[in-house]
Amino acid sequence: MRVVRFHELGGPEVLRLEEAEPGLPGSGEVRVRIAVIGLNRAEANFRLGRYIEQAKELPSSLGYEAAGVVEELGDGVTGFAVGDRVSILPTFSMNDYTVYAEQAVVPAAALVKLDEEVDFETGAAVWMAYLTAYGALVDIAGLGKGDTVLIPAASSSVGLAAIQIANQLGAVPIATTRTAAKKAALEQAGAAAVVATDEQDLVTEVLRLTDGKGATVVFDPVAGPGINELALLTARGGTLFVYGSLSGQPTPFPRAAVGRGIALRGYVVFEITAHPVRHAKGVEFVLAGLRDGWLKPAVDRTFPLERIVEAHAHLDANRHVGKVLVTVG
Template identity: 50%
Template sequence: MAKIIRLHRQGGPEVLQFEEIELPAPGAGEVRIKVEAIGLNRSEAMYRAGRYPVPVTLPCFMGYEAAGTILALGDGVEGFTVGDKVSVVPKFQLGTYGVWGEEAIVPAHALLPAPEGLSMAEAASVWMQYFTAFALIEVANVGIGDAAIIRAASSSVGLAAIQLANWAGATSIACTRTSAKADALKALGAAHVVATEEEDLVERVMQITGDKGARCAFDPVGGPYVFTLASSLAERGILFIYGGLSETETPYAHWPCAMKGASMRGWVASEIWNNPERYKRAQRVIYQGLAEGRLKPVISKVFSLDQIGEANAYLESNQQIGKVVVTV
């Protein structure tokens, strides 16, 4: 028997409940793992609360990013053996599988070897953030002389974007609502920090870039602020919208984009991992960055499995700088 969280109703962190479940043997193409660490994501919190745009069938398992040890292999699984340390990549729809518990069954295609030299907490904090932020490298192709605006910069994805932009030689411009996190963001590598509720973003970006504007803006929030982000772009810049945390309508910023030949596009990390060649290429770069120390997961706070409700509440409090992790 294993202690597992299943979602029976949607709502706040208080709806999470543990069950003692005898998990079945892994089926064809599946793997059973001993979960050692869980990385929490905003999408999971929105799914739990009923605010995420995917269908929900209750009861369901929860969570899709973790690290652990393989306990058993299903038929047809190749490339892994019992005892391997692995990371679970969120390559499945929320609710269809789940990793919030002592053990989990996951599809083998959602596993990667845990990066060497990282703790299991760090290994549970790698793939969602770096694959998501990889848009700066793969699509925007940021490099020397470019600037990247990173909204919600204190999130795990925001910090990953700062690291990737810095590694590429670009200028990272971290956006945070107030100046409370400015010093911490600078210490974590942001070349510049803009408190968007206290400063004029367009003015600051133009000062930083010599009136050129930013090569890209990377935004998980959406809403009407996209007009400001689009106005901060350089000629033929790209505004990525990779989330909807504002939970308000996100308009198309036509005129700011049109006047510069800029584009505004949606982005999700599955765009990479659903394409085998792009997936392999991104893996190689991320493993290299981790091995060289150019990429390093930042963990804000660690909770125990029994505290997973508190961990969810902390994630949604916006206090964190980096990844919220639950250890098992």
């Protein structure tokens, strides 16, 4: 089979398409023929050596999220059969399992069956984004009707998922983006308001939009020194989630968090996927959203596996709105 590997840390150009043996599923594992891969910022950071975990050895592969067909079951696997259409969810370390390949051996616990009406593109685009947003906004914060959520870098797949979930819960999503170029797309996605931070003063605009109170929840993937402003924009007693570090800069503890009684909380999706009960509730939430039609992952662009370097370059350029996908085969 073909597999994507990197032999050194670096930009998209370090990714290589190589030949490898598919491998046999062990106990509790399943081999899946991959149809579509969903790209994530976590994988770009893993490739760069800037992720929450480092590649233990090189060459290394990568990839958290994909959809395809079950080809072989390992010992002790129940609930799945050869030929099942499935999604692979982000429940594992990329030092243990990866999905950037024509075939992948993954834990059976990472699989969810796809309904016939759900295509592979949707199956590869939905889980990282919506489980990440669900975990923070629903499972932890208990976002509800009338609450306000501030969503920096809202054009990402997670940001767009957060907008949809907030609207479904009756909350008010305020999106931020650097320039007005993505404003129309974010409004079309359901943002109640969009602040272009290179062109507008973030603090002034958000306080105006929230009648001076700030947002009940702030859902930030950027971190860095901007956390000080976000703390000023978090309502008293509210929650400021930091679930990424796109800035690449040190993140100070904001003084405003003390005076405002803010919960400043680190968060990653594995907090949900590693806990069986919370994981099951999150999966059901997403499946219900797909069935009911309000959950609609936005796909920005799709590349073939042969153009994986170009796909990662597109991801790194940060011009996309929604998910970047790679088709296999």
